[in-house]
Amino acid sequence: MANNSTADSHSLRDDIVKDILSRLPIKSIKRFESVSKGWYFLFNSHEFISTHLRTSSLRPFLLVRQFHNPTGSKFSLCLIDGNTSYEIRIPFLGCLYRFPKIVGSCNGLICLDISPCYAFGFVLWNITTKQYKFLPRPRINDAHKPIWMVATGFGYNRRDNDYKLVRIVNFHCKDDDSPAVIAEVYSWRTGSWKLMGGNVVEENFGYCVIHEGQQAVSINGSLNWLANGIGKLANEKFIVSFDMVSEEFRRIEIPDYGLSGICAKILEFKESLALAMYSALPVYPGYARPINRFDLWVFNDGEDYGADGHGVSVNKKCWSRIHGMEFSSSGVSTPIGVYNNSELLVKRVEAHGVTLSFFDLYNLSIKHMPFCGPDYTCEFSSYVNSLVPVSNPGYDVVEVQD
Secondary structure, X not given: OHHHHHHHHHHHHHHHHHXXXXXXXXXXXXXXXXXXXXXXXXXXXXXXXXXXXHHHOXXXXXXXXXXXXXXXXXXXXXXXXXXXXXXXXXXXXXXXXXXXXXXEEEOOEEXXXXXXXXXXXXXXXXXXXXXXXXXXXXXXXXXXXXXXXXXXXXXXXXXXXXXXXXXXXXXXXXXXXXXXXXXXXXXXXXXXXXXOOOOHHHHHHOOEEOOXXXXXXXXXXXXXXXXXXXXXXXXXXXXXXXEOOOOXXXXXXXOOOOOOOEEEEEEEEOOEEEEEEEEOOOOOOOOOOOOEEEEEEEEOOOOOEEEOOOOOEEEOOOEEEEEEXXXXXXXXXXXXXXXXXXXXXXXXXXXXXXXXXXXXXXOOOEEEEEEEOOOEEEXXXXXXXXXXXXXXXXXXXXXXXX
8 A cells, every 4th residue: 555655646746747847938948858868758748748838828929020011121020928029030031032921820830931922932930949940842833834823821730730731822724724723731740742632622612712911720620711702703702611630621601791892801719710800991881980890700610511503512500790899090900810819909000000909809998009110011920839849750850040
């Protein structure tokens, strides 16, 4: 009995030690790796990395990419923690043709598009551990047809513990050709690209275009973009959703807003697909003056499918409107995301500059944070500190920032 009690107490102490270590800053954890082989393997185990990530996810940062509009210069990347903002140095910036675009930020890994155009080059980067990796060149190119537009997305497949980068390519076509949309997927686990067979996008929901510049939203193992139909589906808006487990595309209808001019922004709210929808008109119907109004809708996922008038399979499950918000402003307000799972983040562009507004979706309060001048463009992502490596251990070597 005494021996069993002693063993139990040692086991308990080990659990306590692991719990304490998982709450330490990453800088301290990396320093403690050299204490022993046991600690090194502990800190690099999937279990410890996941435990540390759950703790750090409770305190997300805002990752901001900004640049000067008139000149297209003065690029910077910074993190916002509360009211504090500090610039991030990009270690590989000197070998790039232009300042990189943020494809996505997931569990502390940032995927950057470093190519001059058409998303031909990518880097995975962990700001906190200072690791980065240049990814292999994508397989789809313009050798046979000129590329029209490329959409990308980056997210996490929890079931397989895999991070995936999706590249969707629209090609220019002649008048007698059908629009061609082809997709390919990069897997963090295998370190390679896989071409999706055939025109998988068109086969699942018809001809469409996913405009460049929008950031795909990763939600529960899926990547989601807002798309516009073309050809027979012209004037239609819907969501293109990619399941990172089955690697299948599907179409999700958006709510009927009852207006001819609609703008929509895909968001994640409480681990569900959501939309912030608003009028594209300069004056909102029913108001005599310009006003910024948003309605937040949440998607009730399910397997209720049917066919539209063009024979395309669509998801007909309903959306629920959960919030309506108004911002009286002389400028233009645009919803850009949900912060900390409770606040709608709104970018307000006015004559004096750009302001971030945090609209609390629970108590309906609002706070403002002036950010930059009116001649700057800002793009925002969520970021958390993590130990997630930029490459699946055992496949290849990664670079480490000095």
